[in-house]
Amino acid sequence: DIQMTQSPASLSASLGETVSIECLASEDIYNNLAWYQQKPGKSPQLLIYYASSLQDGVPSRFSGSGSGTQYSLKINSLESEDAATYFCLQDSEYPWTFGGGTKLELK
Amino acid sequence: QVQLKETGPGLVQPTQTLSITCTVSGFSLTSYYMQWVRQTPGKGLEWMGFIRSGGSTEYNSEFKSRLSISRDTSKNQVFLKMNSLKTEDTGVYYCARGLTTRVSYVMDAWGQGASVTVSS
Numbered sequence: 163d164i165q166m167t168q169s170p171a172s173l174s175a176s177l178g179e180t181v182s183i184e185c186l187a188s189e190d191i192y193n194n195l196a197w198y199q200q201k202p203g204k205s206p207q208l209l210i211y212y213a214s215s216l217q218d219g220v221p222s223r224f225s226g227s228g229s230g231t232q233y234s235l236k237i238n239s240l241e242s243e244d245a246a247t248y249f250c251l252q253d254s255e256y257p258w259t260f261g262g263g264t265k266l267e268l269k
Numbered sequence: 270q271v272q273l274k275e276t277g278p279g280l281v282q283p284t285q286t287l288s289i290t291c292t293v294s295g296f297s298l299t300s301y302y303m304q305w306v307r308q309t310p311g312k313g314l315e316w317m318g319f320i321r322s323g324g325s326t327e328y329n330s331e332f333k334s335r336l337s338i339s340r341d342t343s344k345n346q347v348f349l350k351m352n353s354l355k356t357e358d359t360g361v362y363y364c365a366r367g368l369t370t371r372v373s374y375v376m377d378a379w380g381q382g383a384s385v386t387v388s389s
Contacts, residue, residue: 253375
């Protein structure tokens, strides 16, 4: 199975700041990488698919990049509603596998 | 309006079978992959498998021997059945719809989740 190592595990940032979250795959996943946001007690919400494609309705301050084994999610101009846990998911190879999550707290 | 709703037993005894129904509205099961994902305290988010728009299935080998995904298109329902439950199967089980892009079938719409506790 492809292992997805996500970093950092937690992150604290201020309103208006820019943050990045990384996912490292144990092998090349050919841009088959999605990012999700999950708030407590809620189901995950799709932000980005195919590494950099923004899902309909997602604010443009979210962006994804990367290739090969290294991918990142960038959030510009943090807003209070961005406090959540973020997960990556590789859909390159079965079984699809998730990263361990990054908890983003707003100062 | 796209909606997905899971209904399940809440509490299941060890060794028993878990059955969850996902009822959808606002789209057709014959046009979308339908996925099952669970979230457990021990392993976090795990992709369990899906049923394709054409009806074939793909399972995570972690669950393959005890997992079954099926559907009834006439009732707009997708079913998850997993047998031989263990306490570590305790968690929230989500059904989700897959994207229909040419590059990705990842989950773009989710149900609210069915909480399952495995305990005697």
